[in-house]
Amino acid sequence: MGLIELINWVELTLTRWMEMSWVGAWVIATIFHLLVYLIGGGIGLWLTRQVWPAMGLGQEIDQTPLKTEQLVSELKNGFVACFLMGWVSLSYRHLCDGVLPGDGLTVLWQLAAFVVFNNAYSYATHRLLHHRSLIRFHAVHHRSRRVTPFSSYSVHPIEALIIAATFPLFLLLIPMSLGMVALLHAFGMLYTVCIHCNYDVWPTLSDEHWFKKLINHPTYHRYHHTLGNVNFGFTNRVMDILFKTNKN
Ligand SMILES: [Zn+2]
Ligand SMILES: [Zn+2]
Numbered sequence: 001m002g003l004i005e006l007i008n009w010v011e012l013t014l015t016r017w018m019e020m021s022w023v024g025a026w027v028i029a030t031i032f033h034l035l036v037y038l039i040g041g042g043i044g045l046w047l048t049r050q051v052w053p054a055m056g057l058g059q060e061i062d063q064t065p066l067k068t069e070q071l072v073s074e075l076k077n078g079f080v081a082c083f084l085m086g087w088v089s090l091s092y093r094h095l096c097d098g099v100l101p102g103d104g105l106t107v108l109w110q111l112a113a114f115v116v117f118n119n120a121y122s123y124a125t126h127r128l129l130h131h132r133s134l135i136r137f138h139a140v141h142h143r144s145r146r147v148t149p150f151s152s153y154s155v156h157p158i159e160a161l162i163i164a165a166t167f168p169l170f171l172l173l174i175p176m177s178l179g180m181v182a183l184l185h186a187f188g189m190l191y192t193v194c195i196h197c198n199y200d201v202w203p204t205l206s207d208e209h210w211f212k213k214l215i216n217h218p219t220y221h222r223y224h225h226t227l228g229n230v231n232f233g234f235t236n237r238v239m240d241i242l243f244k245t246n247k248n
Contacts, residue, residue, distance in 0.1 A: 014178050030086030032186075048060070071148060085163065085164040091171075118166060118234065120239070123243070126234075127232050140154060147198050147222065147225055153192070214237055227247065
């Protein structure tokens with residue numbers, strides 16, 4: 001399949017999803033979320049527990065033995081979260097301004113606007129969820145102290161809805177295409193899986209390196225799970241640095 005055929009296939013598939021019954025669209029959206037979560041998490045577990053240790057690459061961060069009950073509980077919560085995120089994604093059918101973006105420039109400015117919005121939204125909601133009146137909705141995620149890739153969406157249903165509201169809220173401000181939303185959403189899900197991998201691929205990289213100073217990585221997010229009141233950011237540390245909640 002060439003690039004043009006692939007784009008045509010994506011356009012046709014997304015158009016069909018836009019036009020099908022809401023029940024069918026919910027089922028497809030839930031399957032999409034589950035596939036990204038399970039395949040992303042499965043590959044993460046395989047790489048960090050088998051492939052990279054066998055290659056002598058990097059090291060596990062928290063070496064507490066992983067209990068099967070924890071994995072089962074995380075998967076149960078993750079399934080409910082995918083089901084709810086699939087439901088909220090039905091709103092895209094009304095809020096998106098088409099199936100594919102118009103041109104490269106549109107892609108770039110929408111991407112920049114979304115990065116700014118997502119940084120602010122994810123940081124603000126995460127900090128609010130740590131407030132004593134709301135922490136009960138976030139405690140499910142913090143049950144995983146020794147995190148696994150499947151901890152990524154092991155969240156309370158209310159937290160799943162808060163995460164799922166990211167795109168509808170952004171689309172109310174700046175409409176963008178369904179293709180862009182699907183791509184950014186899948187990337188965001190895989191990024192969440194990555195920061196819960198409990199694996200430092202490059203332990204010799206200095207804390208002073210720009211990459212470690214700017215990007216949220218598994219060691220950084222692990223401090224959030226063990227200490228609680230630091231490192232609230234999602235993909236990067238900008239908001240943590242601005243609001244002085246950054247910990248190396
Ligand atoms: Zn938290
Ligand atoms: Zn986490």
